Amino acid sequence: MVGIVVVTGLMLWCQVAPASYGRLAAPRLALLWKSPMYRLRWSRVASRCGLVVHPHGVVLHDEPTRVRIPTILRVTVSPTGLERLLLRLPVGLTPDDVASRAEAVGHAFHVADARVVLARPGRVWLELRRRDPLEGVLHPITPGPVALRGVPLGMGDDGKPWRFRVEGTHALVAGATGAGKGSVLWSLVHGLSPAIREGWVQVWAIDPKGGMELGLGRGAFARFEGGHPDAMCVLLEEAVDLKTRRSLELSTHGLRVHRPSVDSPHLVVVIDELATLSAFAERTVVRRIEHALGLLLTQGRAVGITVIAAVQDPGKDVVSWRDLFPTRIAMRLDNPIQVDMVLGDGARERGARADHISELTPGVAYVRTEGTRDVRRVRSTYLTDADILNLSTSLAPRPTSEHSRDEHDEGEAA
Incomplete structure (x- = not known):
C-alpha cells in the first residue's frame, strides 16, 4: 500500500512539476x-x-595469481x-x-x-x-553586475554557468573555421557590457580580416583596427605604452595589482585571428607586433590588461607565444595533436576530445585554466547579427550636447 502511494505521488510530481522532479527526484x-x-x-x-x-617479483607456481x-x-x-x-x-x-x-x-x-x-x-x-545538455543553442541573457573574476559566457555540461575569469589572465581561443570562436568573443563583450557602459572596462579590437568578423559591432569597442597591419601594430604599441605608464604609477604608489576605475579602466585587447595579424605584414612590422604582444602577455596582467586571441591553427610555428596564455579554450579542432597543443600534454587522454566536437554544435569547447590540469566542457551563448548590432548601438558613445549644438548651428548656417 505504501509503495503504491509513493509511486502515485512520484507520477503526479513528474506531471505537475517536471522541472523540479527532474532536478530532485529523477x-x-x-x-x-x-x-x-x-x-x-x-x-x-x-x-x-x-x-x-x-603482481611483480617471484610468484610460486602453486600460488594463485x-x-x-x-x-x-x-x-x-x-x-x-x-x-x-x-x-x-x-x-x-x-x-x-x-x-x-x-x-x-x-x-x-x-x-x-x-x-x-x-x-x-x-x-x-x-x-x-549519457546525454548532452549542450546540444541546444544557448541564447544570451541580460547581464547583471560585472565581476571580472567570473564573467558568464555560457554553460558547462554539468549544468552550471560557465564563468570566464578576465582579470589576471590572458586567453587563447583555438578552433577550426565555423567552430564558434566568434560566439566566445561576442559572449565576452556581452557579459562585460554593463562595465563598458559604466566606463571602468574598455575593449580594444583588432580584426586582421578587414572588419569581417568584429566590424559588425565596432560600436562596442573603444578602439578598433581592421585595416593595414601597420595600424594594428600601432594599436598594440599604444597598449604597451599604457602598460608602461600603469607600471610606473603602481610602483610609485607601492601597489602590485591594478584596480579598475573610470579613470583607469581594465583593458581587454581582442585579436580575432592571431596568425593573420602578421601573415601579410612586412618583416619589420612583424617584429614590432611580436615584440609588443610579447610585452603585453608577460607584463600586462598585473596592470589590468587582458589579451584574448583567437586562432585557427595552434601550431608552434603559428603561435610561438602559446605558452604565455594561462587560459586555453579548445573548440572544434582538426586533429588530435592540436588538442594537446592547446590544452597541454595528456589533455585529450583525460577526455578533452575537441577533435570529436560536431560541426553542428558551434560554441562547444573544452576549457583549461591556469594552475590545474582539469578540463571542463562548455558551450558559449550565441548572439545573432541583430543581437550584435543592438549591443553595438547600446555601447556606442553618445555625442555630447555641445557637439550636437555645433552640428545644429552648422545646419542653420547652411
Whole structure:
C-alpha cells in the first residue's frame, strides 16, 4: 500500500512539476539501480579494459595469481545526465593509466563521453556522460553586475554557468573555421557590457580580416583596427605604452595589482585571428607586433590588461607565444595533436576530445585554466547579427550636447 502511494505521488510530481522532479527526484531514483549495476559489472569491465595491476617479483607456481583493479567507492548521478564513479586506485596504477582507458570503459557502459578528473592522490572520478545538455543553442541573457573574476559566457555540461575569469589572465581561443570562436568573443563583450557602459572596462579590437568578423559591432569597442597591419601594430604599441605608464604609477604608489576605475579602466585587447595579424605584414612590422604582444602577455596582467586571441591553427610555428596564455579554450579542432597543443600534454587522454566536437554544435569547447590540469566542457551563448548590432548601438558613445549644438548651428548656417 505504501509503495503504491509513493509511486502515485512520484507520477503526479513528474506531471505537475517536471522541472523540479527532474532536478530532485529523477537522479536519486536512477541511483537506486545504477549504483548496484556499476558495482556488479565493474570487475569484468575493468579487467577487460586493462585497468589491472599484476603482481611483480617471484610468484610460486602453486600460488594463485592476484590482479588488482580500482575499487568503486561512490556512485553519483546528476540531473544533467552525468554519472560519476569515485575510484580508489591500487598501488601501481596512476590517474593517467585510467585516463588512457577511459574511452574503452565508456564504450563498455554504452556512453559516448568518458573522462577522468583527479579527486585527490590515489582517487579519481570517472565521469560518464549519457546525454548532452549542450546540444541546444544557448541564447544570451541580460547581464547583471560585472565581476571580472567570473564573467558568464555560457554553460558547462554539468549544468552550471560557465564563468570566464578576465582579470589576471590572458586567453587563447583555438578552433577550426565555423567552430564558434566568434560566439566566445561576442559572449565576452556581452557579459562585460554593463562595465563598458559604466566606463571602468574598455575593449580594444583588432580584426586582421578587414572588419569581417568584429566590424559588425565596432560600436562596442573603444578602439578598433581592421585595416593595414601597420595600424594594428600601432594599436598594440599604444597598449604597451599604457602598460608602461600603469607600471610606473603602481610602483610609485607601492601597489602590485591594478584596480579598475573610470579613470583607469581594465583593458581587454581582442585579436580575432592571431596568425593573420602578421601573415601579410612586412618583416619589420612583424617584429614590432611580436615584440609588443610579447610585452603585453608577460607584463600586462598585473596592470589590468587582458589579451584574448583567437586562432585557427595552434601550431608552434603559428603561435610561438602559446605558452604565455594561462587560459586555453579548445573548440572544434582538426586533429588530435592540436588538442594537446592547446590544452597541454595528456589533455585529450583525460577526455578533452575537441577533435570529436560536431560541426553542428558551434560554441562547444573544452576549457583549461591556469594552475590545474582539469578540463571542463562548455558551450558559449550565441548572439545573432541583430543581437550584435543592438549591443553595438547600446555601447556606442553618445555625442555630447555641445557637439550636437555645433552640428545644429552648422545646419542653420547652411
